[in-house]
Amino acid sequence: MNVAAIQEALREEGLDGWLFFDHHVRDPLAYRVLGLSMHLHVTRRWYYFIPSNGEPRKLVHRIEAGHLDPIPGEKNIYSSWETQRNGIGKLLAGARRIAMQYSASCAIPYVAMVDAGTVEMIRGLGTEVVTSANLIQLFEARWNAAQLETHLEAGRRVDGIRREAFEQIGARLRSGTRTGEYDIQQFIVRRFTDEGMVTDNAPIVAVNANASNPHYGPTAETNVEINKGDSVLIDMWAKLNQPDAVFYDITWMGFCGTTPPDRLVNVFAVAMGARDAAIAKVRFATEARHPLCGFEVDDSCRGYIAQHGFGEYFVHRTGHSIGMDVHGSGANMDNLETHDVRRVIPWTCFSVEPGIYLPEFGVRTEVNVFIGDDASRVTGEIQEKLVEAV
Secondary structure, three states: OOHHHHHHHHHHOOOOEEEEEEOOOOOHHHHHHHOOOOOOOOOOOEEEEEEOOOOOEEEEEHHHOOOOOOOOOEEEEEOOHHHHHHHHHHHOOOOOEEEEOOOHHHOOHHHOOOOHHHHHHHHHOOOEEEEOHHHHHHHHHOOOHHHHHHHHHHHHHHHHHHHHHHHHHHHHHHHOOOOEHHHHHHHHHHHHHHOOEEOOOOOEEEEHHHHHOOOOOOOOOOOOEOOOOOEEEEEEEEEEOOOOOOOEEEEEEEEOOOOOOHHHHHHHHHHHHHHHHHHHHHHHHHHHOOOOEHHHHHHHHHHHHHHOOOHHHOOOOOEOEEOOOOOOOOOOEOOOOOOOOOEOOOOOEEEEOOEEEOOOOEEEOEEEEEEOOOOEEEOOOOOOOOEEOO
């Protein structure tokens, strides 16, 4: 944690401070920004206030008085609810407008960690509460150089496993070996383990109409068979099994044969065009040093799909922030589910993943885009045509 840098950002935002609050480790963002261990046994509420000027201040319960000792600041202790409330008033003395992990109307749910009652209490003390979304992006969502390397290495391993998965489908079809979505999913899971990688959920392997459900997941009980002539969507995400590693997240499409139907080819071409339109929007803005918000990237991608007549079939945002969690806390490429006005800033990464979900089949193509100091780049391989799994 860099208190001076946080205070400079607070002054730039016109804020009097940033109040961190937690109970039972419900706010992982607070622990990451402050550099606290996520393994603390937290059964009582703690508060940590960084003013825009001056020394940070702490408020901790008497029986867990040492929890915030690793970070700087004056420590105050409470036990009863009366001393807690009085202690919060002392903590915020002189602060009229502060940031918390709060989002008005839950517009950005990834930073909406503080319960409504606590926000009401702070406001009852005469202090205005605003969202910390921009601050979180600065101090939690940005990667360092080592994290970028973990992402690039994860990309190399995941891209290799993705190739193997489609090769497995082709080999089993050639040999007449019955195989289904779940079989390929579990093959990928095993290869993640072999390659020293971890993930939070099993990958998506979806055939034909199953791919029209963006969050479809095969199981041993719903193991739909993969046959010649089928389209197959594989969505996979993983990171290196080491501290502070960040995710790599991709979706590729294949066809079980050598001559995919024109309808499938044409619809997938629209999805790829939308993906490339979004990438071009980001590239132009970063190289020209123009401010760019997440919703603008979504507009470029979604507009392309709408122009080609498939707007109603693109049912989710264009992309999400990527970090130590696959859905990170930075700006999302979104003007559908939310109107994300956060700026796309250097040393952050996000997915671009347009999809078109028709009744008979669904398609999606997904890449990761990293923003450097003066340029952007796709960090892995880019799909240019359907994989032929034969």
